[in-house]
Every structure is written in structure tokens, then in C-alpha cells.
Amino acid sequence: MRKNIVAGNWKMNTTLDEGVELANELSTMLENRPVNCDVIICVPFTHLVAVRGVIAGSQLQLGAENCSEHDKGAYTGEVSASMVKSTGASHVILGHSERRQYFGENNEQLLAKTRLALANDLKPIFCVGEVLEERENGSYNDVVRGQVEALFELTPEEFSNIVIAYEPVWAIGTGKTATAEQAQDMHAHIRKVISEKYGNDIADNTSILYGGSCKPSNARELFAKPDVDGGLIGGASLKAADFMGIIEAFD
Ligand code: PGA
Numbered sequence: 001m002r003k004n005i006v007a008g009n010w011k012m013n014t015t016l017d018e019g020v021e022l023a024n025e026l027s028t029m030l031e032n033r034p035v036n037c038d039v040i041i042c043v044p045f046t047h048l049v050a051v052r053g054v055i056a057g058s059q060l061q062l063g064a065e066n067c068s069e070h071d072k073g074a075y076t077g078e079v080s081a082s083m084v085k086s087t088g089a090s091h092v093i094l095g096h097s098e099r100r101q102y103f104g105e106n107n108e109q110l111l112a113k114t115r116l117a118l119a120n121d122l123k124p125i126f127c128v129g130e131v132l133e134e135r136e137n138g139s140y141n142d143v144v145r146g147q148v149e150a151l152f153e154l155t156p157e158e159f160s161n162i163v164i165a166y167e168p169v170w171a172i173g174t175g176k177t178a179t180a181e182q183a184q185d186m187h188a189h190i191r192k193v194i195s196e197k198y199g200n201d202i203a204d205n206t207s208i209l210y211g212g213s214c215k216p217s218n219a220r221e222l223f224a225k226p227d228v229d230g231g232l233i234g235g236a237s238l239k240a241a242d243f244m245g246i247i248e249a250f251d
Contacts (some may be wrong), residue, residue, distance in 0.1 A: 004037035005230040008237025025240040027058035048087035063091030107150035132170035171212025187227035216245025
């Protein structure tokens with residue numbers, strides 16, 4: 001069966017010292033505490049190696065927030081999937097709406113990134129989600145279908161390593177959460193889109209996370225929905241106690 005997952009997305013927050021401190025706090029809080037989900041923290045590239053050292057032996061897994069669409073070479077400033085993998089990370093967020101919106105990442109680039117992540121044995125946390133206008137004009141199901149279908153050149157085996165994160169853009173960092181019903185409807189839609197291409201087994205085994213102003217006070221209701229398999233957490237992942245509160249929503 002598919003896994004429940006709570007993943008933190010630190011975005012461009014924390015200095016190295018602050019990040020190490022936060023990781024330390026989290027791994028201490030998780031010590032000797034059984035959790036009913038996988039817990040991943042996705043941190044800035046600069047923090048990966050140090051955070052890996054801090055969380056070694058804990059229940060925390062490590063992820064990056066992006067990787068290059070290129071394998072290696074003359075791409076100044078870029079970080080490749082193999083570099084990410086070599087830090088000890090197991091996951092990488094791809095296609096976050098901030099990358100799509102501010103850095104113009106398109107479906108073709110995201111497929112290339114996904115392929116490189118998979119080739120380097122990283123599990124992509126692949127983000128999809130509509131903007132407010134698309135929610136309001138009713139095109140949101142088609143928009144998200146298109147974003148998921150961008151991955152449909154993957155083989156079934158490759159696709160079975162993908163985690164999807166549904167993050168309605170209007171809910172990210174706005175304090176405005178999708179209702180649990182809106183999340184459930186979209187997650188069921190995404191699972192159906194996946195099953196049309198890859199069949200029920202793969203669709204049923206794909207973890208689909210909700211993201212967008214998820215916090216301890218709403219996580220339980222969201223995660224109780226049958227097709228919501230956890231969360232991708234931005235702001236609330238920067239405070240250890242809040243992140244723990246969300247992890248504990250799986251009890
Ligand atoms: P938020 O961000 O929890 O701060 O809304 C979620 C995300 O962008 O991954």
C-alpha cells in the first residue's frame with residue numbers, strides 16, 4: 001500500500017547554522033517516538049551535507065528542493081541530480097509552483113529533471129496545482145491533468161517512484177487552505193488520471209500529498225480523507241513544534 005508522508009519544504013529560508021539547529025531540534029523530538037508516516041525534510045542545497053550528518057540514525061529522510069535538467073557540464077550555478085544524490089539525499093522536490101512561476105520551468109524541463117532524478121535513484125516529489133483564476137473559472141481539473149500527464153512518457157516502473165504533491169497555488173503561503181473536500185476531490189481526480197495511464201495498482205500505490213497552508217490545526221482533517229496521503233509543508237516546517245504537530249496528525 002502507498003505510504004503516508006509528511007515532507008517539509010524549507011524553501012529559501014534559514015542560514016546553515018539555523019538549518020542545522022532546526023534539523024537537530026526535529027531529530028531530537030522524533031527520538032524514541034513512533035511515527036506513522038515517512039518524514040522528509042527538503043532543504044537548500046547548501047544545507048544538505050550538514051543536515052544529513054545531523055539526522056543520521058533518526059527517522060528523518062533528506063531531500064533537495066530542485067535539481068538541474070542537465071546531467072553535468074558547463075551550467076554555472078546549477079546543481080545536478082547526481083550531486084544531490086551524492087549528499088545522501090533520497091528525495092527531490094520538482095515542479096514546485098514557485099519554480100514554474102518565477103523561473104519559467106515548463107513541462108519539458110520538468111520531465112527532463114524527473115528523468116535525471118530517477119536515473120540517480122532520487123524519488124521526485126512532483127508538484128502540481130492550479131492558480132486562483134483556474135480554480136475560479138473551473139478549469140482546475142484539466143490544468144492539473146495536464147501537469148500530471150507531462151510525466152506520462154515515464155515507464156510504469158519509473159512512475160511508481162513518483163510522489164505527487166497537489167498544491168493549489170492560491171493556498172501556498174496565503175493562510176488560505178483548500179477545504180478537505182476540495183483536496184479529496186482533486187486527489188481522487190489525480191489518482192484517476194494516473195490509473196487511466198498506468199492502471200489501478202500503480203495509481204493506488206502512488207502517494208499524493210496536499211500542500212498549501214497546511215498546519216497542525218487542519219492537517220488531521222485533510223489527512224483523514226481517503227486520497228490524501230500526507231502533506232508538503234512550507235511555512236509550518238520551519239518551526240519544529242508545528243512540523244511535529246502535523247506529523248502527529250497521523251496517529
Ligand atoms: P505553505 O507552502 O505550507 O507555506 O503554504 C507549501 C509549499 O509551497 O510547499
